[in-house]
Each structure stands twice: as structure tokens, then as C-alpha cells.
Amino acid sequence: MQSYYVTTPIYYVNDEPHLGHMYTTIAADVLARYQRLSGKDVFFLTGVDEHGQKVQQAAEKRGIAPIELADQVVERYQSLWPELEISNDDFIRTSSPRHKAGVQAMWRRLENAGTIYKGFYEDWYCVPCEAYWTETQLKDADCLASDGLETNCLESKLCPDCKRAVEKIQEESYFFRLSAFQDRLIEHIKANPDFIAPASRRNEVLSFIESGLRDLSISRTTFSWGVPVPGDEKHVIYVWIDALTNYLSALGFPDSDQPAHWPADVHLIGKDILRFHAVYWPAMLMAAELPLPKRIYAHGWWTVEGEKMSKSRGNALRPAELLAQYDADVLRYFLLREVPFGQDGDFSFSALKQRYNSELANDVGNLLNRSLAMLNKYRDGLLGAVAEENEIDRALIADAQAMQREVADYMDKQSFHLVLERINAVVRHGNRYVEDNAPWVLAKQGDDARLDTVLYHLIEMLRLVALQLLPFMPEKMAAMLEQIMNRSVTVENCSFATDGGWGVLAAGHQCRKPEPLFPRMD
RNA sequence: GGCGCUUUAGCUCAGUUGGUUAGAGCAACGGAAUCAUAAUCCGUGUGUCCGGGGUUCGAGUCCCUGAAGCGCCA
Numbered sequence: 001m002q003s004y005y006v007t008t009p010i011y012y013v014n015d016e017p018h019l020g021h022m023y024t025t026i027a028a029d030v031l032a033r034y035q036r037l038s039g040k041d042v043f044f045l046t047g048v049d050e051h052g053q054k055v056q057q058a059a060e061k062r063g064i065a066p067i068e069l070a071d072q073v074v075e076r077y078q079s080l081w082p083e084l085e086i087s088n089d090d091f092i093r094t095s096s097p098r099h100k101a102g103v104q105a106m107w108r109r110l111e112n113a114g115t116i117y118k119g120f121y122e123d124w125y126c127v128p129c130e131a132y133w134t135e136t137q138l139k140d141a142d143c144l145a146s147d148g149l150e151t152n153c154l155e156s157k158l159c160p161d162c163k164r165a166v167e168k169i170q171e172e173s174y175f176f177r178l179s180a181f182q183d184r185l186i187e188h189i190k191a192n193p194d195f196i197a198p199a200s201r202r203n204e205v206l207s208f209i210e211s212g213l214r215d216l217s218i219s220r221t222t223f224s225w226g227v228p229v230p231g232d233e234k235h236v237i238y239v240w241i242d243a244l245t246n247y248l249s250a251l252g253f254p255d256s257d258q259p260a261h262w263p264a265d266v267h268l269i270g271k272d273i274l275r276f277h278a279v280y281w282p283a284m285l286m287a288a289e290l291p292l293p294k295r296i297y298a299h300g301w302w303t304v305e306g307e308k309m310s311k312s313r314g315n316a317l318r319p320a321e322l323l324a325q326y327d328a329d330v331l332r333y334f335l336l337r338e339v340p341f342g343q344d345g346d347f348s349f350s351a352l353k354q355r356y357n358s359e360l361a362n363d364v365g366n367l368l369n370r371s372l373a374m375l376n377k378y379r380d381g382l383l384g385a386v387a388e389e390n391e392i393d394r395a396l397i398a399d400a401q402a403m404q405r406e407v408a409d410y411m412d413k414q415s416f417h418l419v420l421e422r423i424n425a426v427v428r429h430g431n432r433y434v435e436d437n438a439p440w441v442l443a444k445q446g447d448d449a450r451l452d453t454v455l456y457h458l459i460e461m462l463r464l465v466a467l468q469l470l471p472f473m474p475e476k477m478a479a480m481l482e483q484i485m486n487r488s489v490t491v492e493n494c495s496f497a498t499d500g501g502w503g504v505l506a507a508g509h510q511c512r513k514p515e516p517l518f519p520r521m522d
Numbered sequence: 523g524g525c526g527c528u529u530u531a532g533c534u535c536a537g538u539u540g541g542u543u544a545g546a547g548c549a550a551c552g553g554a555a556u557c558a559u560a561a562u563c564c565g566u567g568u569g570u571c572c573g574g575g576g577u578u579c580g581a582g583u584c585c586c587u588g589a590a591g592c593g594c595c596a
Contacts, residue, residue, distance in 0.1 A: 200527060204594045207525055211595065271593090340535090344592095351534095358548070362561050370558035377557070421547080435563040440556070516559050 004040040005261040006031045009269050010049040010092060010246050013073040014058055017080050019302050019309065019317045019347060020270060026332050027299065027341065027416065028268050029086045033471035034411050037496050043261040045250050046081070047092030048074050052239040053127055056225035066225045067095055080319050084328045085474050087491075092250040094227075094242060102249025103227045103242050109288040110176060111230075121173035121217045124166040126159035174219040174235060181283040182213045188282065188292065196278050197297045197414065198342035201271065205278045216280065244281045248290070264293040266414065271298040297414050300344035317347065329473035330356060330518075336416035336472060353521045359420075363427045364465065365518035368480055370434065371458040372514035378443045383459060384452025385507035392436055393457050397502050399429050400464050404500060407468050416472075423468050430461050459484060460505055467499055476517055483512045 008028045011021050025046055032044035050070040059069040074093060081088065092099060110116050159166050186209055189195055189202065196202035219235035220226070226236035247267065251259035269277050277296050285292050303309065309316045322331055334352050337359070339345025375381055389397075403426045410419040433454075442451040463484050470477040474491060481489040486509070498504075 200593075203526060208595065211525085274594095338534095354548075357561095361559060366559055366561045368558095370561080372558095374557045424547090431562055432564095434557075435555075438555080438557085443557085514558085518559080520559055520561080 001039070001041040003261050003265075004032075004035040004042045005251075005264040006035075006042070006044050007247055007264055007267050008046040009267075009273060010047040010094065010243055011077060012049045012052075012055075013070045014052075014054050016073070017076055017319055019304070019319070019322075021077070022080075022084060022319055022331070023302065023335050024268050024270060024299065025081065025086055025088075026084060026335055027414070029084075029088070030332070030336060030416065030471045031266065031268075031411065031414065032087060032089075033474065033491060036491065037467070037471065037494060038408075039495055039497055041261075042089070043251070044088045045090050045092060045247065046077075046086070046088045047090075047246055047250065048077060048094065049239070049243045049246075050074070050093060050095045051226040051236075051242055053220070053223045053225070056223050057127065059225075070095060083323055084319075084332070087474075090250050092246045094246060098252075099246060099249040100227050101255075102253050103237055103245045104230045105254030106241065106245045106248070106284070106288060107230055107237060110284065113287045113289070115177045115180065115287040116174050116218070117177070119173060119175045119215075119217075120170075121175075122170040123168075123217075124157075125169045126164065126166045128159070128164050169222060171221050172235075173217045173221075174229065174232075175215045176218045176241070176284070176287075178216045178280065178283050179213045181286055182209055184286055185209050185213075185279065185282060189278075194295055195292075196274075197295060201274055201278070201298045201342075205274065208275065209279060213279070240276050240280060241284065244276065244284065247293070263291040264295075266295040266297055267293050268414075269296065269298050271300060274298045297342070299341050300339070302339075303344070303346045305348050306346055326352070327476070329476040330360070333360065333420070333472055337420045338417070340417050341414050356518065357520055359424055360518040361520045363424060363431065364469075364480075365516060367427055367430050367434070367458075368462055368483065369514045369516060371430075371455070371462060372483060372511055374439050374443075375455050375459065375511055376513050378439070378451060379455065381511045381513065383456055383505055383507055383509040383511065384448070386453045386456050387449040388453070392433065393453065396429060396433050396457055396461055400426055400461050401502060404464065404468065404496075419468075420472065423465060426461065426465055430458060430465075433458065433461075456505070456507075459511060460502060463505065464500070464502070467494065467496070470494065479515075480517055483514060483517075486510050486512050 006028050008024045011017070015021075028044060028046065032042050036042045048070070050066070055069060056066050059066040062069065070093075078091065094100075094103075107116075157166055158164065186206065189206055189209075193202075196205055216238075218238040218241050219229050219232075220238065221234055221236070224236060226239065227242050229235035229237055245253075247264055248259060248262065251261055253259045253262075267277055274296075277298075282292050301308075304315050304317055307315055330352075334355055335347075337355060338347075338351060372381075375383070403422055406422050407419050410416075410422065437450075437454045439451055439454050442448075442454065463481065466477045466480040466484065470481075470491065478489045478491070481494075484505075
């Protein structure tokens with residue numbers, strides 16, 4: 001069976017789950033569910049990043065151990081995912097023994113490959129961002145001083161990114177010879193156009209690498225909450241070496257030298273962590289002589305009602321509040337439909353309502369409802385035999401089948417909004433088909449043969465639509481399929497191979513009475 | 523400051539290697555129909571394709587230049 005491995009980033013436990021985390025995880029879930037339906041051996045991984053100075057300090061502030069803090073936040077993620085119907089196959093915690101073993105094994109591999117050396121590190125460090133800044137970087141960045149005067153970040157000693165205080169650090173450190181991989185990285189990215197998506201991010205990464213890579217400081221001695229360097233335990237392994245290795249440690253690395261499912265088919269990430277995934281991670285893997293992931297996809301950010309989400313504004317959407325108001329399925333649909341994956345987007349309640357009413361309630365929901373209503377009204381819910389297919393019928397079938405193929409292509413490219421747009425086009429075709437055939441006229445005329453044919457095509461088309469939408473809206477589409485199939489439908493008992501063909505429903509099949517799937521929102 | 527991207531209908535955007543009357547969805551307006559969650563279907567756009575210059579028989583599509591917005595890097 002063909003493997004399919006999809007990951008989300010591991011989310012940092014210093015942060016509560018918010019819309020951004022939901023978004024990435026839902027996208028990964030849709031891919032995982034789609035590939036399972038396609039018959040692939042799917043492994044879908046998410047998890048949490050627990051280490052680092054920021055977590056250690058936050059825990060100290062509250063007078064608890066870092067692991068206690070982590071436990072609390074991990075719980076928030078682990079309880080949220082089922083509510084959003086996230087079907088991850090594993091959940092990796094960086095504090096777990098299996099992960100630490102993986103990280104230390106990775107370290108040794110890098111060491112054995114001669115890509116690690118000990119040196120001396122002096123730089124400015126921003127604790128909240130876990131970012132290191134050079135003097136030049138600080139000097140060139142504008143920071144507003146507390147008296148309101150313009151100044152640079154070196155003078156004000158502020159982080160150019162978050163504008164919070166940076167501290168000067170000077171420490172013994174191990175370094176990774178990132179610079180040695182510059183040419184190979186460029187070569188790989190150029191030889192594999194799909195490696196980094198979207199294309200704009202690929203260009204950014206290329207120009208970043210081409211501008212010259214510095215060796216990377218990969219150990220710290222200033223805090224202890226992390227994975228110790230093997231053989232030199234006063235050093236803690238840099239959080240990104242630690243975090244990135246989760247994609248392998250969850251697969252059992254290093255116990256299995258060639259972990260099943262590796263390489264990943266796609267790492268979904270936010271655009272903020274592109275460099276770590278598209279530069280550091282591939283370089284590490286090259287050094288460790290492991291295959292590179294096939295694809296890294298950096299998606300965009302959400303604003304809320306046109307405003308940037310931030311803690312200070314207090315406008316971050318709380319998952320619990322959203323779920324109290326909307327079905328998980330509706331949120332999943334909206335997030336992936338509203339904005340092309342890779343671009344920034346705006347979450348607004350009016351846009352959500354509009355999409356819902358027009359695409360889910362009026363188009364799909366009502367088409368299902370009117371089709372089943374007619375089937376029940378005219379034929380007691382029984383599907384009849386297809387008499388003779390005409391041009392109009394064949395066009396509908398062809399469209400549904402083309403839709404299946406095109407959805408597969410779009411899925412391979414993570415073009416979720418195009419997938420949904422394409423499915424919606426078939427739904428519109430279905431509504432047009434109803435008008436063109438006017439089943440109520442056929443019923444009045446007593447043209448049973450034609451009426452049966454029309455209703456059959458409608459129901460069969462709806463079944464294929466529901467199947468394609470199943471990864472996006474698992475509960476709603478299971479309910480839709482149950483109305484059509486008249487039996488309980490779960491993701492486990494469906495597949496494109498057995499259910500994806502036209503004509504699976506037999507004459508004489510009994511459908512249920514319609515129940516509104518997507519009631520209109522006021 | 524360097525590199526790159528974007529600028530097309532009221533809104534969000536498609537527009538392949540330059541080629542006949544520039545498209546979609548939503549919104550708006552008019553009509554049809556009544557199976558349906560008053561949902562659906564049909565019809566309706568004289569758009570300076572950001573401005574200016576150029577290449578070409580021909581440019582939204584290529585080149586130069588200007589403006590605005592954005593991203594990455596320094």
C-alpha cells in the first residue's frame with residue numbers, strides 16, 4: 001500500500017490553541033482523510049513542542065515545573081482536536097522519551113558526519129521569540145524608544161521583531177555547518193519545483209540561501225529545559241533541532257533506521273516557520289543522510305474582521321467559542337473554502353454566513369433536500385431503473401467524473417479552495433439538471449421511465465459529491481450519505497475504489513426521507 | 523537599501539507558450555418555475571485590464587519607466 005505521511009508543526013505550549021492552529025490542523029486532517037479514502041496507508045502526525053527557555057521561564061514565574069505547565073497546555077490541544085474531528089494517527093510530545101531518543105540520535109548522526117563543531121557564540125537574544133540577532137541586524141532595525149523617539153534596536157536593546165527586550169549573550173556553543181549545505185540546498189530546490197509551496201515562498205527561500213548561509217548555533221548552556229547534548233550534558237540542544245526531529249522520532253527513529261512512512265509527503269506549516277523547515281531541516285537531513293520531505297507548504301495568516309489577531313487586542317478567536325456557535329464541519333469548510341491555501345485571509349462572521357447560506361444551505365443542502373423530497377413524493381423513496389440516457393444525463397455524469405479527477409489533482413497540490421469550487425460546480429450543474437428536466441412535470445405527465453432516470457442521476461450525483469466532501473465535513477457528509485444510502489456510513493466503510501464509481505446505487509434501492517442538512521442561518 | 527510579488531467588473535479573484543466580441547463566484551436588477559431549507563433556473567456588465575512609453579500585423583499577456591500595496595533579506 002502506498003504510504004502518505006502528512007504533518008502539522010508541533011505547537012508551542014507557551015501558546016493557547018487559536019484559529020491558526022485550527023487551520024493548519026484541519027488542512028492536514030482533510031489531506032489525511034482524502035488519502036485514506038484513496039486507499040493509501042496514511043500517517044497523520046501532530047503534537048506539541050514543549051522545550052525552550054520561554055516555557056522554562058513561564059513555568060518558573062508560576063512556580064511550577066516546566067513539565068507541569070506543558071501538561072496543562074497539552075491537554076488543551078488534545079481535547080480540542082476531537083471536537084474538530086481531527087483524525088491524527090499519533091500525537092508527539094517533545095518531552096517524551098521516544099522523542100528525546102530521536103533527537104539525541106539525530107545529534108550523533110550530525111556529529112558523526114562531521115557537521116558539528118564547538119565554538120563560541122556572542123549575540124543578542126530575544127527570549128520570547130527565541131531568536132538570535134546580530135549587532136548589525138539590531139542597528140539597522142527601527143525601534144521606537146520609550147520616550148517616543150525614533151531609534152534603532154541596538155540603542156534601545158529591543159527585538160526588531162517583537163520590540164521586547166533583547167539580552168546580550170556570550171556562551172560556548174556547538175555549531176552546525178549549515179554553510180556547507182548551501183549549494184546542495186539550492187540545487188535541490190531548483191531540481192524540485194514542488195519542494196516548497198507556494199511558489200512565492202520558494203523564491204524567498206532561494207534568495208535567502210543564495211545570500212549566504214551562516215553556521216547555526218545549535219546548543220545552549222543558559223537554560224536546562226530541553227534535550228541534553230549527548231556526552232556534554234551542560235549543553236541543551238537548540239529547540240529547532242529538537243522540534244524538527246519530531247517528524248522522525250514519532251515514526252520510531254532511531255530504532256528503525258529507515259522509518260516507515262518517511263519521507264513525509266507534506267509538512268504543512270505557517271509562513272513564520274518557513275526557514276526552519278525549508279533550510280535548516282533539509283540541511284540536517286542531508287547531513288544525517290536521510291531522504292528529504294517531498295513537500296513543504298507554508299500557508300498564510302488569518303485576520304479577524306479585518307484586524308490582525310493579537311493577545312493585546314484580545315481579538316483572538318477562541319476555538320471553544322467558535323465551536324459553541326458553529327458546527328466543526330462548517331468551520332472546516334469555511335476555512336478551506338474562503339481563502340486560497342498559502343494566502344492570507346480574513347475571518348469574518350458575515351463572510352462565513354454568506355458562504356454557508358449560499359454554498360452549503362442553498363446549493364448542496366437544498367439540492368439534496370429537493371431531490372430526496374421528489375423521490376419520496378413521486379416514488380416512495382425507491383430508485384427506479386435508468387431507462388435511456390440522453391445528452392443531458394451524459395453531461396452530468398461526465399461532469400461528476402471529471403470533478404473526481406480534478407479534485408485529485410488539486411488535492412495533490414493542497415489547493416483546497418479549488419477542490420471545493422470544483423465540487424460546487426457539479427452541485428450547480430445538479431440544480432440546473434433539475435430545472436432542465438423538471439421532474440414535477442414528468443410526474444404530472446406520468447412519464448415514469450424518464451422520471452426514474454432523472455431521479456437516479458440526481459441521487460447518484462449527490463452521492464459522489466458527498467463522497468468528495470467527506471474529508472472536509474466528515475459528520476455532515478456522513479449524514480448526507482446516510483440519507484442516500486439508508487444505512488450508517490463511516491469513513492472506515494467508504495473508499496473511492498468501492499464507492500467512487502458512477503452507478504453504484506442499484507435500481508430498487510430505498511432512500512430515506514430528506515432532513516435538512518444545512519439549515520439557513522439568519 | 524537589495525531581491526521578489528501584487529495592482530483585471532461594486533467585492534473576491536481566474537486569465538496557459540502574446541491572436542478572433544476579457545471570464546468565474548458573490549452582490550445588484552429583470553424574468554421563469556413551484557420539487558425544495560422563499561431555496562432554484564434563465565437573462566443583464568460602454569470594465570481607461572494601475573499610469574506613461576516601447577517591441578509587434580496584433581499585448582491584460584513581452585521590454586523600459588513611474589505610482590501604490592505587500593513579502594523576504596540586509
